[in-house]
Amino acid sequence: MAKLMLHNEERLKVAATALSLLTNRLVVNTSGNVSIRVGDHVIITPSGRPYESLQPEDICVLDLSGEAVDGTLLPSSETPLHLAVYSSDPSITAIVHTHSVHATAVTTLIDELPAIHYQLADMGGAIPVAPYATFGTPELAQSVTSVLPGKSAVLMKNHGSLTIANTLEKACERTITLEWCAEVWLKAHMAGTPTIVAKEEMERVKQQMDRIGAERDKRLHDRADDCSCCDTP
Numbered sequence: 001m002a003k004l005m006l007h008n009e010e011r012l013k014v015a016a017t018a019l020s021l022l023t024n025r026l027v028v029n030t031s032g033n034v035s036i037r038v039g040d041h042v043i044i045t046p047s048g049r050p051y052e053s054l055q056p057e058d059i060c061v062l063d064l065s066g067e068a069v070d071g072t073l074l075p076s077s078e079t080p081l082h083l084a085v086y087s088s089d090p091s092i093t094a095i096v097h098t099h100s101v102h103a104t105a106v107t108t109l110i111d112e113l114p115a116i117h118y119q120l121a122d123m124g125g126a127i128p129v130a131p132y133a134t135f136g137t138p139e140l141a142q143s144v145t146s147v148l149p150g151k152s153a154v155l156m157k158n159h160g161s162l163t164i165a166n167t168l169e170k171a172c173e174r175t176i177t178l179e180w181c182a183e184v185w186l187k188a189h190m191a192g193t194p195t196i197v198a199k200e201e202m203e204r205v206k207q208q209m210d211r212i213g214a215e216r217d218k219r220l221h222d223r224a225d226d227c228s229c230c231d232t233p
Contacts, residue, residue, distance in 0.1 A: 011061070014036060018045050019052065020172065031099040081140055085162070093166050096174075103160060104161070113181065115197040120177075121209060132159065
């Protein structure tokens with residue numbers, strides 16, 4: 001009898017997300033990594049496995065100390081980083097790490113991506129660039145977690161980006177937005193001196209985003225409550 005895999009649905013989601021990063025040109029080859037936290041388990045992409053061929057059984061399941069719970073492949077080399085981020089804040093349940101071109105380029109020029117566009121309000125405003133440290137080391141994990149509080153994204157010097165959320169969909173959305181904002185900053189910087197959205201305005205934008213999000217969720221909830229297609233006599 002075939003072995004029953006732990007967290008099969010989540011493994012499918014992690015594999016699909018990793019492939020979407022490749023198709024959206026946010027990673028190259030096998031760079032970058034994706035994970036979800038489910039209770040005391042972390043579901044994470046394996047090391048050096050082509051995203052086009054990932055299968056659910058290739059995705060690693062670890063405990064919060066990094067010990068293998070299910071799966072036979074070596075987990076991502078950035079597992080210490082993921083574990084450190086999850087340990088820093090239990091509300092974080094999804095991480096996306098990429099080596100996208102524009103975000104990485106920005107890290108070589110500045111120590112903080114300024115509020116070039118109001119959409120960065122969703123990630124806490126200006127995005128810090130964590131000091132460089134060798135990939136896969138406790139030093140990199142410490143560098144990232146030291147600048148993460150209050151933010152939903154971090155850039156890593158000469159390395160790439162990391163976004164967090166409570167769903168993989170939201171973490172991916174933030175990765176895409178961050179890459180776009182990095183490209184906007186680079187192009188504006190090449191042309192002249194970019195204007196920056198004031199901190200006070202970023203706070204107003206965040207309040208507006210929260211208000212609209214709450215109203216959207218309420219309407220979706222109300223619509224679901226009004227649906228009678230599944231009512232029984």
